[in-house]
Amino acid sequence: xxxxxxxxxxxxxxxxxxxxxxxxxxxxxxxxxxxxxxxxxxxxxxxxxxxxxxxxxxxxxxxxxxxxxxxxxxxxxxxxxxxxxxxxxxxxxxxxxxxxxxxxxxxxxxxxxxxxxxxxxxxxxxxxxxxxxxxxxxxxxxxxxxxxxxxxxxxxxxxxxxxxxxxxxxxxxxxxxxxxxxxxxxxxxxxxxxx
Numbered sequence: 001x002x003x004x005x006x007x008x009x010x011x012x013x014x015x016x017x018x019x020x021x022x023x024x025x026x027x028x029x030x031x032x033x034x035x036x037x038x039x040x041x042x043x044x045x046x047x048x049x050x051x052x053x054x055x056x057x058x059x060x061x062x063x064x065x066x067x068x069x070x071x072x073x074x075x076x077x078x079x080x081x082x083x084x085x086x087x088x089x090x091x092x093x094x095x096x097x098x099x100x101x102x103x104x105x106x107x108x109x110x111x112x113x114x115x116x117x118x119x120x121x122x123x124x125x126x127x128x129x130x131x132x133x134x135x136x137x138x139x140x141x142x143x144x145x146x147x148x149x150x151x152x153x154x155x156x157x158x159x160x161x162x163x164x165x166x167x168x169x170x171x172x173x174x175x176x177x178x179x180x181x182x183x184x185x186x187x188x189x190x191x192x193x194x195x
Contacts (some may be wrong), residue, residue, distance in 0.1 A: 021050070026127055026177055028192035030056060031043050032184065040180075040192060042127040049073045052125060052139075058184075066185070067091055072139050074123055082105060088140040097142045110115055110142035117144065124149075126169045132160055 018174040025043030029036050038056035045051050051073045058066040072086035084099040084106070095111035106117040115137075123139045129151075136145045149169070151164040157178065158171045166183025180192035 009078075017152050022176055027195040028180065029195050030054075031191045031193055032058065032188055037190070039195075042125075045073075050125075050127075052127070072097075072123070073145060074125065080119065084123060086139055095140055097140065099142060108142065111167060112141055112143070115142035117142070126160075126180060127157070127193050129160060129169070129175055129177070 012126070021042065021044060025041060028040045030038040030040060032036050038054065040052070040054045042050065042052045051071070054068070054070040056066065056068045057064055067089075069089045070086070070092070071088075072084065074081060075083040080101065081099075084097070084100040086095075086097040088095045088097075088111075097108065097110040097115070099106045099108035099115060099117070101119065104116075105119045106115070108115050108119055117137055118135055120134055121137055121144070122128070122134040124136045124145065125139065132149050132151070136148050137143060138145060147164050148149070149160040149167070152159050152161065154170060156173065158173075158175075160169045160171070161167070166181075166189075168181050169177060170179040172178050178194065182190050184190050
């Protein structure tokens, strides 16, 4: 409970913005080589915050070889990001990112130091495909992405693909996120299954 309060603290004083997403948000099971290795959830919280939580644990035999938790909150007002906070634990190493909107753009601190982003920047949040055409930043570090996902028709679905990182997201005609896959650090494919 304390961790959640700390993560949301920089956002609490910011104006509330409502986000359109499916009732109940998104919940995916992460699958690798036929086994569940984690979950990815996105939900609207009281106070206008949208929270994303990704948990992963990969085991070899009975030993954990990779573990990660990535928990971030974002707040939007009039289609502008006004607050962002993230905490990432990756194999025991912690990183934090906090950003707020200022007259000069998004400013804050990340695991690699001071972060300065343009006002129109958006996190790479797959749940919001309408924002993937903006200048994007990494949700763990705050670093600007040098390349971005590209959209293309895919039958009745819309496909956003980011080849550089081996990521593919699919959306239905209403813009609802329905599927995702990515290349893991070891080259294996991780697929999302809706729960």
